[in-house]
Amino acid sequence: MKHQLYFPPRRAEQNLWLAHFQQTLPQVAPQLGLAPEEVAEALADIDWLLYQRRDVRGALDHAARAATALEKRLSEGTGNDPVLPLVLELPPPPAIPPVKPGALKRLFRLVRRIKFRPGYTVAMGRELGIEENHYRRESPVPTFTLRAEPGPVVVIQYSRHGHQGVYAEFRRNGGDWEPVVRGFLSGASFRDRHPLLDPARPEVREYRLRFWKDHGPIGDWTDLKRITVSP
Numbered sequence: 001m002k003h004q005l006y007f008p009p010r011r012a013e014q015n016l017w018l019a020h021f022q023q024t025l026p027q028v029a030p031q032l033g034l035a036p037e038e039v040a041e042a043l044a045d046i047d048w049l050l051y052q053r054r055d056v057r058g059a060l061d062h063a064a065r066a067a068t069a070l071e072k073r074l075s076e077g078t079g080n081d082p083v084l085p086l087v088l089e090l091p092p093p094p095a096i097p098p099v100k101p102g103a104l105k106r107l108f109r110l111v112r113r114i115k116f117r118p119g120y121t122v123a124m125g126r127e128l129g130i131e132e133n134h135y136r137r138e139s140p141v142p143t144f145t146l147r148a149e150p151g152p153v154v155v156i157q158y159s160r161h162g163h164q165g166v167y168a169e170f171r172r173n174g175g176d177w178e179p180v181v182r183g184f185l186s187g188a189s190f191r192d193r194h195p196l197l198d199p200a201r202p203e204v205r206e207y208r209l210r211f212w213k214d215h216g217p218i219g220d221w222t223d224l225k226r227i228t229v230s231p
Helices: 011-032 036-076 103-115 122-128
Strands: 143-149 153-159 165-172 189-192 203-213 216-218 225-229
Touching: 011 036, 011 103, 011 122, 036 103, 103 122, 143 203, 143 225, 153 165, 153 203
Parallel strands: none
Antiparallel strands: 143 153, 153 189, 165 203, 203 216, 203 225
């Protein structure tokens, strides 16, 4: 599952994020024009995620500690009272039908759709908790590598170093710079499938990257990297 910068690294913080998103989503949904069914699905997914991740896991963690104490008493304890077996009690499940697998993936896809809604603003994203960056590391520019594949395809593998995204440009045979894509790249790799200028001849391509924040590229360019792309 793709790494999400706004989703905290620790389980307890993740559960707090889920609870906050569940509480805030209905408040901003009308401004985003989200369908009621879409919101209801997300809230149900979070209900079951919190039940399993927080309630059930919490009960099991408590039971594990109790089982350890019971085993120690059974093995090394004193006295005449019998050691009664552990009774495991799980919290009741949500009073709604169970959801399909992939609940967290669906939430991440919803967040992506939200960020492209016409009514979306950064302030709204901060309110939802989807503009935070829990993995920021200091680096003046992105880092990246290039690899050619048949097709022709250039595989760009890059690190955002905790930033929202990267903006990439390339040029062919020393020509003008062109954007690799409109907007920014937000994953960890991208396959550039631009066709050759001459389908029968190889060409030299140069690539450069910058960080992206909010609505545009920021910071310095990386050094250029070159690669020969063949038919």
